[in-house]
Amino acid sequence: MTTTCLVVMGVSGSGKSTVARMLADRLGRLMAEADEFHPASNIAKMESGFPLNDSDRAPWLRSLRDWISEQDAAGISTVVTCSALKHRYRDALREASARVVFVHLDGSRELIAGRLQGRSGHFMPPSLLDSQFADLEPLAAGEDGIRVDISATPEAITDTVIAAFD
Template sequence: MGVCCTGKSTVGEHFAKAINGKFIDGDDLHPKANVIKMSQGQALNDDDRAPWLERVRDSAFSIEKKNEIGVIVCSALKQTYRDKIREDNNNVVFLHLHASKEIIAQRMQNREGHFMPLSLLDSQFATLEMPSSQEPNTHQIDITGSISDVVNQCVSVSKAYLS
């Protein structure tokens, strides 16, 4: 989880391979209307996110019911969103990929081929509710290192849940 341009998709793919898990990119679960809205530079609201969160939650449910291991990357910016994804899912763990707003903005300016414009970065940080130490099964992952460093952090944290 995390704001845009934290490397969720790239790290998620490598992380899924490292733990022999299924990979699902949450961007692919957005309804068409959400993709259009974001590509026009408009931030999503809670009503826009509701069907998407259901799709993320249902994907996690399917993985769990098939006794599979999976990595679903999504922003999950608010605790209520994370709680929605946890609904009826017993094995969901959130790894919060994070860095400073300046680092994220720099990455966003260098990124090509994504529907999320730089103009929405402020709304992402405004919406973000940093997970607290009280929030269950949620861990902070610093993304300022290399991709392999970040993936290794993810693998290290996940070991407690995969055994």
């Protein structure tokens, strides 16, 4: 039996960690933060204000894909946070043995920039937000997933996601 991995995606500051934690708690699923899969060199690059490129992201995405497959092999459905900004990044995650479904947390640049200004303790500086929006390729027709507007509360967003996949 194939399990399901909900990948909560979007630009930095869209609320991925908050919504993913709520989904994992309500659905009784194991959760992983994709940020924890980054090698130290990626984190250092972002902390220095430089955006990651595709070759920086490739081993990170493979590591995350392999973790999803390991959980699937154990019969465990999961929730993962991952920016998954480009189609090819999502394609890499879809190589996992589990069914991978994307939940795109979508909002305006202004709303997200305001959230980033109030956030501390994260290695992703607000100065990289424009590069994230430049890389963002919204879910395309045929991609397994939904888009959710982030102007609602995290609780309402979580309710929307759960209702979409019931």
